[in-house]
Amino acid sequence: MKAISVLLCLTLLMGCAQPAKDASTSTEAATPEGGGQSSVNDDVSQMDVVKIAVNSKDHTTLVAALKAAEYVDALSNAGPFTVFAPTNAAFDKLPKGTVETLTQPENKDKLRTILEYHVFVGVLTENMIRDGMTLNQVSLDNVTLHNQGGKLSVNNANILGSARGSNGIVYIIDEVLLPPDKK
Amino acid sequence: MEKKTVYSLMVVVALIATVSLLQMCKPQAPSSVTGGDAAIKAYVPPGKYDEFYNIVSGGFNGQMSVYGLPSGRLFRIIPVFSQFPENGWGYSEETKPMLNTSHGFIPWDDLHHIALSTTKGEHDGRWAFGNANNTPRVARVDLKTFKTVEILELPNSGGNHSSPFITENTEYVVAGTRFSVPVGDKTDVPISTFKENFKGYISFISVDPANGKMKIAFQLKTPGVSFDLSRAGKGPSHGWFFFSCYNTEQAYTLLEVNASQKDKDFIMAVNWKKAEEYIAAGKGQKVKTKYAHNTWDESTHTGVSNIMDEVLQLDPAELKDIIYFIPCPKSPHGCDTDPTGEYIVGSGKLAALIPVFSFTKIQQAIANKEFEGEFAGIPVIKYEAALHGEVKKPGLGPLHTEFDANGNAYTSFFVSSEIVKWNVKSLQVLDRVPTYYSIGHLSVPGGPTTKPHGKYVVAYNKITKDRYLPTGPELTQSAQLYDISGDKMKLILDFPTTGEPHYAESIPASLIMPNSTKIYKLEENKHPYAALGESNAKVERKGNQVHVYMTAIRSHLTPDNIEGVKLGDEVYFHITNLEQDWDVPHGFAVKGAANAEILIMPGETCTLKWKPLSTGVFPFYCTDFCSALHQEMQGYIRISAPGSNVPLKFSTGKIEEAVAGAAQ
Numbered sequence A: 001m002k003a004i005s006v007l008l009c010l011t012l013l014m015g016c017a018q019p020a021k022d023a024s025t026s027t028e029a030a031t032p033e034g035g036g037q038s039s040v041n042d043d044v045s046q047m048d049v050v051k052i053a054v055n056s057k058d059h060t061t062l063v064a065a066l067k068a069a070e071y072v073d074a075l076s077n078a079g080p081f082t083v084f085a086p087t088n089a090a091f092d093k094l095p096k097g098t099v100e101t102l103t104q105p106e107n108k109d110k111l112r113t114i115l116e117y118h119v120f121v122g123v124l125t126e127n128m129i130r131d132g133m134t135l136n137q138v139s140l141d142n143v144t145l146h147n148q149g150g151k152l153s154v155n156n157a158n159i160l161g162s163a164r165g166s167n168g169i170v171y172i173i174d175e176v177l178l179p180p181d182k183k
Numbered sequence B: 001m002e003k004k005t006v007y008s009l010m011v012v013v014a015l016i017a018t019v020s021l022l023q024m025c026k027p028q029a030p031s032s033v034t035g036g037d038a039a040i041k042a043y044v045p046p047g048k049y050d051e052f053y054n055i056v057s058g059g060f061n062g063q064m065s066v067y068g069l070p071s072g073r074l075f076r077i078i079p080v081f082s083q084f085p086e087n088g089w090g091y092s093e094e095t096k097p098m099l100n101t102s103h104g105f106i107p108w109d110d111l112h113h114i115a116l117s118t119t120k121g122e123h124d125g126r127w128a129f130g131n132a133n134n135t136p137r138v139a140r141v142d143l144k145t146f147k148t149v150e151i152l153e154l155p156n157s158g159g160n161h162s163s164p165f166i167t168e169n170t171e172y173v174v175a176g177t178r179f180s181v182p183v184g185d186k187t188d189v190p191i192s193t194f195k196e197n198f199k200g201y202i203s204f205i206s207v208d209p210a211n212g213k214m215k216i217a218f219q220l221k222t223p224g225v226s227f228d229l230s231r232a233g234k235g236p237s238h239g240w241f242f243f244s245c246y247n248t249e250q251a252y253t254l255l256e257v258n259a260s261q262k263d264k265d266f267i268m269a270v271n272w273k274k275a276e277e278y279i280a281a282g283k284g285q286k287v288k289t290k291y292a293h294n295t296w297d298e299s300t301h302t303g304v305s306n307i308m309d310e311v312l313q314l315d316p317a318e319l320k321d322i323i324y325f326i327p328c329p330k331s332p333h334g335c336d337t338d339p340t341g342e343y344i345v346g347s348g349k350l351a352a353l354i355p356v357f358s359f360t361k362i363q364q365a366i367a368n369k370e371f372e373g374e375f376a377g378i379p380v381i382k383y384e385a386a387l388h389g390e391v392k393k394p395g396l397g398p399l400h401t402e403f404d405a406n407g408n409a410y411t412s413f414f415v416s417s418e419i420v421k422w423n424v425k426s427l428q429v430l431d432r433v434p435t436y437y438s439i440g441h442l443s444v445p446g447g448p449t450t451k452p453h454g455k456y457v458v459a460y461n462k463i464t465k466d467r468y469l470p471t472g473p474e475l476t477q478s479a480q481l482y483d484i485s486g487d488k489m490k491l492i493l494d495f496p497t498t499g500e501p502h503y504a505e506s507i508p509a510s511l512i513m514p515n516s517t518k519i520y521k522l523e524e525n526k527h528p529y530a531a532l533g534e535s536n537a538k539v540e541r542k543g544n545q546v547h548v549y550m551t552a553i554r555s556h557l558t559p560d561n562i563e564g565v566k567l568g569d570e571v572y573f574h575i576t577n578l579e580q581d582w583d584v585p586h587g588f589a590v591k592g593a594a595n596a597e598i599l600i601m602p603g604e605t606c607t608l609k610w611k612p613l614s615t616g617v618f619p620f621y622c623t624d625f626c627s628a629l630h631q632e633m634q635g636y637i638r639i640s641a642p643g644s645n646v647p648l649k650f651s652t653g654k655i656e657e658a659v660a661g662a663a664q
Helices: A002-014 A020-029 A049-054 A057-068 A088-092 A098-102 A105-116 B002-024 B038-042 B191-197 B272-280 B359-367
Strands: A081-086 A119-121 A134-136 A142-148 A151-154 A157-165 A168-173 B052-057 B063-069 B074-079 B111-119 B122-132 B137-142 B147-153 B160-162 B172-177 B198-207 B214-222 B226-232 B240-246 B265-271 B285-297 B302-314 B323-328 B332-337 B343-348 B353-358 B371-375 B378-381 B387-392 B398-403 B408-413 B418-423 B429-434 B439-443 B456-461 B477-483 B490-497 B504-508 B538-542 B545-553 B556-558 B561-566 B570-577 B586-590 B598-600 B605-610 B616-621 B634-640 B649-651
Touching (some): A049 A057, A049 A157, A049 A168, A057 A081, A057 A088, A057 A098, A057 A105, A081 A157, A098 A105, A151 A168, B038 B477, B038 B490, B052 B111, B052 B456, B063 B111, B063 B490, B074 B147, B111 B504, B122 B160, B122 B504, B147 B214, B160 B226, B172 B240, B214 B285, B265 B272, B265 B332, B265 B343, B265 B378, B272 B302, B323 B343, B323 B353, B323 B359, B332 B408, B343 B359, B343 B398, B353 B359, B359 B378, B408 B439, B439 B504, B456 B504, B538 B561, B538 B649, B545 B586, B586 B605, B598 B605
Parallel strands (some): A081 A168, B214 B302, B226 B332, B332 B398, B545 B570, B561 B634
Antiparallel strands (some): A134 A142, A151 A157, A157 A168, B052 B504, B111 B122, B122 B137, B137 B147, B147 B285, B160 B172, B172 B198, B198 B214, B226 B240, B240 B265, B265 B323, B285 B302, B332 B343, B343 B353, B371 B378, B398 B408, B408 B418, B418 B429, B439 B456, B456 B477, B538 B545, B545 B556, B561 B649, B570 B605, B586 B616, B616 B634
């Protein structure tokens, strides 16, 4: 993120009609962390699953967690994804301080595992959800889906709604899904 | 929360910057990531040669393409499975048989993978093999002429994806089906009887070491799963072959969900030396089937298609010790053997770890019968018993792994769009670089051999988006070249590629360049319709077929005036290029040709069939700029009414008296 801002600022300062010499200066100034697919300028295409979360005022904690885990670009890529997106209120149900601890750099792997438990590679639309079906998530753990008379839930979380993105589907849920303890 | 505020600020700054940029200037470069010395590393000065040939699959274009590394310059597109109007491949009479199959003439395919021939596990620069994923075939390209010289169809296969990977001395090229299908006498069955009736077949194609000629040596009848990719063992594991399998759920609908139910699928280990023993002991079963075998004869410059009717099959469910399954998380895609032959890397494309299996441990597990059970009659080795170890949290969606000569592996990650370098023995992640965007295959020069050349890794990406100037909804494909000579990988070049590259290999130029054919010798031209000299040019009528034995040399065609051809005739222009000079092809095109033009290499004879649809005089000409008088290299053919009495005649340079009347 920082690199992008710096690069953009540099580009701005140098103006647009840069000759080749300036371009090489700017490449030298850039860090090896280039912008991933999330930094492609495109306001015409359908929003991807990350942009859906970013544009939701109820998912700021999730977005912050995705950024801390450096998963923003991954979820902007081709996918396809089914993302279970806990709301801010869902994160608030966790013991106090949990989110702050998880977003510390030293806990990145742990945070990643939790986020991976919220993502299935494949698009599972509502009409495909059968009661009791399992999905093996990116973390390699299973979640169980429920469909009781059209009322959808995943593990112990209720599915509050869904949004279709360009690279997948987002299900808004009211609990954070915690992967089973493997110890 | 302070962190959050900082982030928000940055986002705001970035947004403002972005918006301003958008308003100020239209063509905006994507974020650049190269180091300052990148340009010099990828730069090949004018007139200098690249260090490597990069032979790249063309995916849906059905071709191979040839680039130079490190420049990324495109040298050639080699037509393989798809017609190529640019030079007449699949349109000329000589090349049409090369695209014949048991389904008739198939003018296209989907070429995914390249295998360069090896001797003792090292590149020998002789042939490049390519697979047809759609109508299952394997092709062989001669690296002296860069021409497709053989195409072998594979019976009992639904789609040849797990191919054309090769053994250490190119003893075999393998072909595993991506789609299991019902075969034999019982093919008209309900799709829902998948488990009962669908089978996967693996073909082992032997390659004649003297001339490269392919033959289906045997097929293994395997359970109905999807075979994705494969690699041969090498060194200590020579004699074995490893295949990744997915859809072990045996789903036949909505595989997006139903084929990723299990947390583990399989790597299938095949002891092909054992299969050879069974065949020698007469355990093979000859089965009737139908497939095409097409070969190119360089002396007649002509392809011949033969329909074959039998293959030899072995059933590993009965012949127990040919194959074993090893559990592998999760829908494994790449299945790559390291240069020592000891380690087999399975890349579960939906997994967030990479299991590395040990050949020694696999052998021990088999000897000690450490099996967790059977799958469709085949023993399944216990995961832990075969496992060397796992690379933990390497990235998301590992696909393929290549190797350098220093014990390091380079794995592509589609979902997280990056290349990760890790040490094969220690399983430690050493470095990671992003790719732009969504990498599929990757290639290190010599990466699949026993002696990798290292130096570079090329990313073949699936998504291009903003990497180049936009060209509407469809963009060129994007490859990226990374320097891997240091500890850290460094992006040094983006280069666009044609078709959709899947796998590619790179080989030192020194192994190819000295052997490259410059001309075909005229005295070796045994084409039945060759005119080896202008004095042999002629026009012959055989019923309604008119055969024109034509020559081309700077800068005229002989004959260039042809009369006496009638509507309803089929005209065969057999053009012999009399040039014996490197890089002087001639082209041939005639007005109204419904197929293509043709390019004729020096010393070669090619035939274009043309059926005139109206009377009149039709020009023909050379389409490949050959000399200062290229524009003069032309002629006319007169087409008369069916009952006309115009005599058949032909000439070049003959000035006739002008005659009145159109009926002459």
